[in-house]
Amino acid sequence: MQNSTRQFRLIAMAAASLWLAGCAQQLKTLYQWGSYQPEVYEYFKGESKEAQVAKLEEDLQKIRSTNGNPPPGYHAQLGMLYGSLGKDDQMVQEFRTEKGLFPESATYMDFLLRNVKTGVASK
């Protein structure tokens, strides 16, 4: 009886490790997210934009220090925040970075950059 219990335990462990191996790829993400989504929620709730910039810049340093990739929209979000704080040069730079990292954003980033002087991205 003890013997079969041990057998069962062994097989159960093998099954568990197989299950983990089968899903191991899911544990690794394509991007390093930092607090992108929580800070987007802070923006929607109307919280301090200075604090959002500080947090996003801090996380970006951490992402870069591990050679990670920020997710789609990260630099665009930063750009919008800089724009609404009157820092247009940094806004333009962030929009261009977004476009460089993700060419899929080109149409929209170009649209925003064309409108810089009319203040489309400022709240």
Next chain:
Amino acid sequence: MSARYLTLAASLLAATLLGGCVAPKTVDYSAFKESKPRSILVLPPVNESPDVKATYSLLSQVTFPLAEAGYYVLPVALVDETFKQNGLTSANEIQETSPAKLREIFGADAAMYVKVTQYGTSYMVISSQTIVAATAKLVDLRSGTTLWTGTASASSDEGGNNSGGGLVGMLITAAVKQIINSSTDAGHPIAGIASQRLLSAGKPAGLLYGPRSPRYGTD
């Protein structure tokens, strides 16, 4: 003596292997596969729940599952700001914008139309439960074709076991949970789970992987 255990173990093994990551597909993906969208514009969700927080609670959490599925996701807050600058402030109005116009401004291949059907906490004597439920529709902005539809929900009661203590214990649990559920935005973390269930790739009847995923084209 151990035959029964072996049979049990073998079937456990088989079930584990099958249940692990295989997604049985019963949905017609032909339009989706033909369209090959690279980028997704998520429009602010229409809210059918009584809680005004629902739209932006969910919108702030849609990027993760879609980007990790391999799509470029347009920056949700900036997109919302662009609509506001153009006089569109309600999700209903925004979702009525023509696909051609959306394509022209945002350059996205597809748009995700989300509707929150439930968001919030229902208060009952024995237990209060926070539920978020939503539906989604992916539309090709070049052709106007619907590529995929999905629905998902999440609840604060999942995995929560009635850990003994009889009726008194249950009443105390309910009271504590009500305080937790109402004092903060209890729906927000639940919305995050619902969003992942709704918009992740590689699930039964779920979205297909996008071009930025190493699994692109494997489903």
